[in-house]
Amino acid sequence: AQYNLGICYESGMGVEKDEIKAFKYYEKSAEQGYLNAQFRLGFYYDKGIGTEVNKVKAFELYKEAAEKGYTIAQNNLGAYYENGKGTERDLNKAVYWCNKAAENGDKIAQYNLGNCYKSGMGVEKDEIKAFKYYEKSAKQGYLNAQYQLGYCYDKGIGTEVNKVKAFELYKIAAENGNKIAQYNLGNCYESGIGTKVNKIKAFELYKIAAENGNEIAQYNLGIFYEDGMSVEKDEIKAFKYYEKSAEQGYLNAQHKLGYCYNKGIGTEINKTKASELYKIAAKKGHTSAQTSLGYLYINGVDTEKDLDKAFYWYSKAAESGNKVAQHNLGIFYESGIGVEKNEIKAFKYYEKSAEKGYLNAQCQLGYCYNFGIGTEINKIKAFELYKIAAENGNEIAQYNLGNYYKSGMDVEKDEIKAFRYYEKSAEQGYLNAQYQLGYYYSKGIGTEVNETKALELYKEAAEKGHDFAQNNLGACYENGKGTERDLNKAVYWYNKAAENGNKTAQYNLGNCYKSDIGIEKDEIKAFKYYEKSAEQGYLDAQYQLGYCYDFGIGTEVNKTKAFELYKIAAENGNTDAQSNLGYLYQNGEGTEKDLNKAIY
Template identity: 40%
Template sequence: MNDFNKFENVIIEWIKNNDKNTKQILELIQNHKKSEFWFSSIIGFFYQYGIDCDVDKEKSLEFFLLAINNEKSLIQNEENDNENNEFGLLQSYNIIIGKYLLSLFYYKDIISDLRNLSDVEVKYLKSARKGDPIAQYNLGYCYQHGKGVTQDHNKAFEWYSKSANNESAEGQNNLGECYYYGFGIDKDEMVAYEWYLKSANNGCAEGQNNLGKCYYHGKGISQDCNKAFEWFSKSADNEYAEGQFYLGECYYYGRGISQDYDKAFEWYFKSANNGFARGQNTLGYCYKNGLGTNKDYKKAFEWYSKSANNGFAEGQNNLGYCYKNGLGTDEDYKKAFEWYSISADNGCAESQNNLGFCYRDGLGTERDYNKAFEMYYKSAINGCANGQCSLGFCYRYGIGTDRNYIKAFEWYSKSANNGYNFGQYNLARCYKYGQGIARNYNKAFEWYFKSANNEFAKGQHCLGHCYYYGIGTKVDVEKAVIWYKKALNNGVKDATVPPKTSPTTPTNGNAFTSPSSASAPTLPSAPSVFRTDKQISVAILLFYVAHCCHWLVIFST
């Protein structure tokens, strides 16, 4: 065959399509006592192309050279022993095949490669092939990120593997990342954990951080926040910015250590100043809400800006929020719209929801209900509870789409179950008024209760109604008053405390028609007529007696 590539492809296909188990064949020929003399060329071919084994060009070259270097021993055997011609023939075939495959190897993997190598590959390849773990790591990094070469995750994995096996801590970490994310190899979190562990124990700060994340999230190993804290601490002390951020997270949420906002702020601050965009965003959040430091909107704006300009989508969303609400800067709807758009394009679901509001209300852009619906839909599909509620709102009122109570109920349900208090309030209303679902006052009460306890003022107001009128629960005026007061303190102006007189208890919660949740609670009007059957009977009797007396007076005159 004149075409080298065609020849090799034919051989590979023939081996793989053979009825025999090629993995078992490789094990047998490697373990054979005459392997060095009879099979070394074929073994080299297996490693060169990764036939039921990892690709290993260095090992492949070793086996090809081993086959050729046995030529002298073949000549000696032929001179000393003419009876083993059959075995000598096998050794001769092995040498011939070895020479041919070695020539192809040199042509394809060295000469041909050199003709097309980039400057980056030339810089690292020579040292990498000599076994330099740093050069192997650098070459892997270039292939992983397409730095000076065409991006190739398979080659990145190959070179990281060599670097890792040559005890490079950085190579071990990046090999772990290949397994963790499935770059150039099937995803395997347990193997990723093993390589992160080796890297961390060899002092790599990034490996220590990644090992901490494995323990923090329970990836490849059982979740253990104490060990996560331990490894994040080591990474942070080694000045790794993401490790400092995660150590801040441990202090913020009290994971593996007692909750301490001051310590959390301290580590977020270090992470942010070391250029970690997520840390910069979180530091902005601390300043905005006064967590571990004094509330300072200008500094919040400053750190959100840094995070946003470093490409962090959540930071871009928060910067948009600052411009929309004049937080630490002048109110500017156009800039808010601009940053929400950038963040939304970068996949931030919350920003997609906020961009929907801009289109719905014409903030920084022309009002466009269709685009509002489109952005709410993207946000909802991406799992944002606020966006799911907004999408439900669109279906409920026909904004940018046809009115559909059933779909409104579906999206309110998703939002509510994802913990959004406004979604819980709207789901309660669906049950209360029978919109998109059968009317159910017990369910309405349940969701008003969740919304109220999640600090939604209108939910607190409606929960007060439920207790006052016995909607989905027993009448409890004291609890009603408590929730009316909470709603009033949270800004619901018409959530006035009802008069002390007791309202009428409905006989059946699900048959009781309550007043609108938007209206202030009013006592049922006291009837001018008698209220019980006994009272009605007495009234009739008295009316009859009075009527008789009236006619007696007439007849007596």
């Protein structure tokens, strides 16, 4: 009766709820040895209900009830021994009492015993036994066990992998409020694990789990909002979910939040915060954060440029198998950045990264085979690697593959295929490919002539600083190809290309100054541009410079220099130079008279 009266006061059944009175009635009943009351009184001391918390008294009461066969007390006593509450920690006794309660059918004890066998806590690790105890507990409807059993099926712990059963158990646990199961069920829907892919359901479940505080779900929800996957794209919401997850210490979120600050995604750019977050995650072993931190050090972003630290963090990430870091470390060794140049090591790091499917590394490895960097030249392997990377969307590999088909280098020449690969690469904004595609449209190589498209592509590449495109764009404007003739624009783009050291543009600009094309005639400037171009070995400029010396255009007459330049250009096939060289031999100007050579 005392115990029952305690129940009434505890629950407010037929009387006003009063936990202090409930405690007192449980105490009276327990003093008379009533088992249920002893357990209940222990629980009240455990949780501080109707009295102050007293773990020692709780332990004593649980022990007394447990020794008399009270199963819930046995489980709670096991937990006390496991966590050292009210007594010294003793894992052997924890397992003993958990086992007692489990044998008596207590579902929580069965679950706890499963945890012991899974992790080898107080007992030899045995995943098969762990699975069996989870199964027993789950059959009694214990939520945590249902989730854990699903996880066992998902990962093949103590049983064979069964994704369908995993999905079913996650679903049961998720629907009953288990937040980890909610996340895992969302993952199943996102990735098609044990069910069909359903991004909308995945999003819904991640949202529920995120609202319940699951840090991984918060991170995944951030990705959904950032990418606009099954929800309207919202970078501000993405940032907020990354922030919530990061605050709980989730490494992926800490790195991602740093990335958001670095790039200004959903927030203002803050390189200092980016650096701080990268450092936090990097020091905890997050390889992507280590790689990002290396990038900050190599570029001196919000920190002094420090190649040693950049190398250190790339090395840490590379040792842990990060493919991006391995690729970047390859660049360090190939170029001798922050470390002694070593092409063999560079090749090995590219190889490691490429084996993990990193496209840039596959392309770079192909480059190594192509030019014999750190390995012997192997054009076939280079082609194969370019092809793999190109088919997976690497724009540089697509461009390089275009070059292979263009030249027929270790592959049958095919200008149509070359055109297609240049086109794919150009669509991704690769500058060299945009120029090359423009050239193909200009000349009708692998496609029909289309001067308008050629002009557009030259213009796009020229505006990004590609000097060959700048020169060709100038030629389009000079000759009215793909556009109306505009000599001012022609000179503008020739000048841009010439400033960037393009020898053809320097020659063309020389012609403009010599012949008053789009600019006031200035033979001295013409001479200087021919000279710059000729110094880079441009054949027509060598001839034209010789002509300037021959006739004193923009400089004093110097027949000897004229002869030397005509000779260089003539030997390389310039017909005008050959004719003028013959004339100098005939008249003995700048050289001895020699009619045989003149006739030759």
